Amino acid sequence: MAATLKDVASKTGLSIATISKYVNGQTIKQENKEKIDAAIKELNFKINYIAKGLKSNKSMTIGVLIPELENVFATHIMSRVEDTLMNSGYSTIICDYKNDTDLERQKLSFLLNRQVDGIIAVPTHLSKDDLAGLEIPIVLIDRIIDGVNCDCVLVDNKDASFSAVEYLINKGHRDIAIISGPKDVYTARERTLGYIDALVQYSIPLNESYIFHGNYDTQSGYNLTMDIINMQKRPSAIYVTNNEMTIGSVIALNECGVDIPNDISFIGFDNIDFAKVTKPNLSIIVQPRDEIGVTAANLLIEKIHDPDTEKRVIKLKTSLIKQASVSIRK
Amino acid sequence: MAATLKDVASKTGLSIATISKYVNGQTIKQENKEKIDAAIKELNFKINYIAKGLKSNKSMTIGVLIPELENVFATHIMSRVEDTLMNSGYSTIICDYKNDTDLERQKLSFLLNRQVDGIIAVPTHLSKDDLAGLEIPIVLIDRIIDGVNCDCVLVDNKDASFSAVEYLINKGHRDIAIISGPKDVYTARERTLGYIDALVQYSIPLNESYIFHGNYDTQSGYNLTMDIINMQKRPSAIYVTNNEMTIGSVIALNECGVDIPNDISFIGFDNIDFAKVTKPNLSIIVQPRDEIGVTAANLLIEKIHDPDTEKRVIKLKTSLIKQASVSIRK
DNA sequence: TTTGTAAAGTTAAACGTTTAACTTTACAAT
DNA sequence: ATTGTAAAGTTAAACGTTTAACTTTACAAA
Structure with missing residues (x-):
């Protein structure tokens, strides 16, 4: 043929x-x-890349493991990963594990059996044991796993939260609610810690009832915001810590006629497109998604070319986009 | 090793x-x-799948081509495609073309050079020529291309619009706006046609100024909805024809304090999660995304196993989820 | 014991490349 | 004309499988 x-x-x-x-x-x-x-x-x-691969023991294919294909944050990064890898001649096999712990392991081993030359993963529940003794390079995104020789690209989540909350504090807010993610997820823990650090640093007493844990989806952002709106002592500001929950939260506020920023100040996370659409535009923490993707891909390619490069952990900075959704607390 | x-x-x-x-x-x-x-x-x-592939001339890998990795509709389908294919032993190489015509062709040929055993594509600007004379089976999603021997899975877009608009008409609405997609995109044209058909069938004069063309993103949904809100003769209902624009549209209505459904009735598209979050829940056209994905994957697998199966075009039904966002026109 | 035959196992070539080791060619320097 | 040598080209083995064609084994039937 x-x-x-x-x-x-x-x-x-x-x-x-x-x-x-x-x-x-x-x-x-x-x-x-x-x-x-x-x-x-x-x-x-x-x-014929198959024949070439047999001889060279390289498939020129990279496996990518993400929580969910519907997760816009992950897919944005993957889009950049794919580009970058393709420019170096690699194809990308994407697997999603639908936020399921068993599937996460299963798909990882699927990839490992496929002669991929390397893996980029956004892990949730993978542990040291799952990654130990692997023969190919792996780059982790968004989560660091100790005791394992994987490069890692993440953002300074703690610092991100710190800067958001600090900004609110500087605007006079004392009663600040946070809608964080699941307690067993690394990024959620870090984001909560940054919130606490800021309060501590500014000597504001910590009110546990202002800390909410959603599960990073739109519905939970909506529900928890409803809870906040109905609190006897409603906070003067809300900080929401991911993309989907930010949407849910804004919908809830809009529906209840709670005005941003006059009734409540608001800082969201990640969803820059959405933040530009609402009026007022939302203040928002943005992660350098493009940079995360490109960096992860490049780390992997380097490691493939020189497997002896030592473990690198790249911590990128988030930024706080200040828009009209935060007002000065009288 | x-x-x-x-x-x-x-x-x-x-x-x-x-x-x-x-x-x-x-x-x-x-x-x-x-x-x-x-x-x-x-x-x-x-x-070793590479060695196996060399001998059998099968890579057990399927290429997938989608407009954008951030397109939730596409990635949801792909998630099911990936599962289905994986259960049959196939890996999935996903490429996105970032809504770029050149990239679309480029990535297609990238896949073709990669010994994939088949391709599933959500095309935008691919033509007959791009797909003619290919040696592997291809399944198209969402768009049919005449004169080419590719199986195809789509929904009845015209009928979807028809049923949405018919529902509004039956509720007494006469002044119905549609926010459709780009004029050169197949699905957008069909969805507009269904809108027109319904009006014609019910002998309602067509008002061209009620037909809006966005580009399927959140911002354009927001902007066009603002335009609608500010019309001298504001329609009594809006029908929005995709996922992202539905979000933008609801945000705009909320911000302007235009009440759904008392001030305006609303039917959205695709985003079932979002529709459940808003109050009132949105009426919405939903496409059978899971079924589209599974069907496309199965068609492809069948065609790979028996290349002589004749061309099949599977047209799936959408459904209209009726929720409280549509009121009776007094 | 012999024969027949089904089941189990083996041999060796093939898939399309790469590459080490080798040969041939071309041509400058003598 | 001879030699030396760098460049260009060839040969053949190898990568890890599959598979057609073949051999061996086991054992039931005669």
Whole structure:
């Protein structure tokens, strides 16, 4: 069907090895170059990556493991990962584990059985044991796992929360609610800690009833915000710690006619497109999603080329986009 | 490094062929079965798909081409595609083309060069020529391309719009706005046609100024809804034709204090999670996303196993979820 | 015991590349 | 004309499987 090196060889009268060398960039007589180019074009020859992979023991394929394909934060990063890898000749096999612990392990081993040259993962419940003794490089995103030789790209979640809450404090707020994620998720714990740190640093007493734990989806953002709205002592500001919950939260506030920022100040997370759509535009913590993706891909490629590079942990900065959703507390 | 059939063979004293046969399900002496199982376990043998692929000329990999990795509709479908394919032993290479015509072609040929056994695509600007004469099966989602031997899974977009608009008409509405997608996109054209059909069928004069074309993103949903709100003759109902624009539209209405359904009736599209979060819950057209994904994957697998199956076009039904966002027009 | 035959196992070639080791060619220097 | 040598090209083995064709084994039937 598809033409092989052999076909090109017989068409040109040269040997297979010569064609292979030319295709792989070695020098060759000008005259033969032309002959080969012509033959390649005529036969529509394309290198067979499977055969190449067998010989070289490289599949030129990277596995990617994410919590959910509907998770916009993850897919945005993956989009950049895919681009970056493709520019280096790699394909990307994406698996999602639907936020399921068993599936997470299962899909990881699926990838490992597929001769991928490396893996980029956004893990939730993977542990040291799952990743120990692996023969290929792995880059972790969003979560660091101790005792394992995986590079890692994350943001300073604690600092992100700190800066959001500090900003609210500087605007005069004392009663600040946080809608954080699940207690057993690394990013959620860090984001809660940053919130607490800021209060402590500014000597504001911690009110446990202002700390809410959602599960990072729109519905829980909506529900918890409803709870906040109905509190006897309603906080003067809400800080919501992910993309989906930010949407749910704004919907709830809108529906109840709670005005941002006159009735309540608001800082959201991640969803920059959404933040630009609402009036007033939302103040928001944004993660450098493009940079996360590109960095992770590059770390992986480097590690593949030189497996001896030592473990690197890259902590990127988030930024706080200040818009009109935060008012000065009288 | 990784153990091969050869290693298992020498460990058991059997020939490579015997191991291969056993691994592929042929019968074998009980005694040898046990020996082989033990050796496989001890050596942690895993079949090498690259070598297997070289021999069988199958990569057991499917390419997937979608407009954008951030497109929730597409990724939801892909999530089901991935599952279904994985259950049949296939990996999924996902490429997104960022809504870019050139990239769309580029990524398609990237996939074609990768020995994928088949492709599932959600095309935007691919034409007959791009798909003609391909040697592997292709399944198209959401758009049919004439004159090309590709199976196709889509929903009845015209009928979807028709039923939404008919429902509004039956509730007494005459002035119905539609926020449709880009004029050059197949689904948008169909959805607009269904809107028009319904008006025609019920002898309601068509008001061109009620037909809006966004570009399927949140911002355009927001902007066009603002335009609608500010019309001198404001319609009594809005029908929004995709996921992202539905969010933008609701945000705009909420912000302007336009009450759903008392001030305006509303029917959205696709975003069932979002529709459940708002109060009142939104009436919404939902596409059978799971079914689309599973169907596309199954069509592809069937076509791979039997390339002679004739072209099939599967048109699935959408459904209209009726919730409190539509009121009776006095 | 011999024969027939089904089941189990083996041999070796093949898939499309790469690459080490080798040969041939081309041509400058003598 | 001879030699030396760098460049260009070739040969053949290898990567880890599968599989057609073959051999061996086991055992029931005669």
